[in-house]
Amino acid sequence: MQKTGIISLFTSLLLAVSCTSHGPVFEKYKKFDHNTWDRFNQILFTIPIREPGLDYDVFLVIKPVKEFVYNDMPVYIIMDTPSGEERMKEVNAHLRENNKFIGEVEGKPAVIKVLLWKALRISDKGSCKISVENMIPKIQTSGIAEIGIEVEKSK
DSSP states (O other): OHHHHHHHHHHHHHHHHHHHTSSOSEEEEEEOGGGEEETTOOEEEEEEEOSTTEEEEEEEEEEEOTTOOOSEEEEEEEEEOTTSOEEEEEEEEEOEETTEETTOOTTSOOOEEEEEEEEEEEOSSEEEEEEEEEOSSSSEEESEEEEEEEEEEOO
16 A cells, blocks of 8 residues: 555656756747738847756747738847847748648647747756848748747756
């Protein structure tokens, strides 16, 4: 009887620990009015780093809608870490294949995650800032409902 109780307690603890280690440690989204992203509207995300010295995977999340007519969404990303390091990159997010959004499920909006940095080590506590700029060469881009940033502990 006592052995069963210990095994049950151990299993509960193991499940509790494993459930807390999955999923994003940060996620934030920006909704666009009328599903339209203006060309020079840089979106800024401020990510609190509470556990420095860990490796993080950083994702850009794009939620396109049917009005988006392109296959790809080019963006320019600038990241400033708490230690003062600045990283910049151009990303050409592939959103559509065979006239359908990647990962599109009937009746649900498309949610496309693009890996920006894998196993990124942030060494200092503080705020990490990421700005995202639309690089489509039009004043307004229709068909983007939301963009977001998700950060997960690297596996």
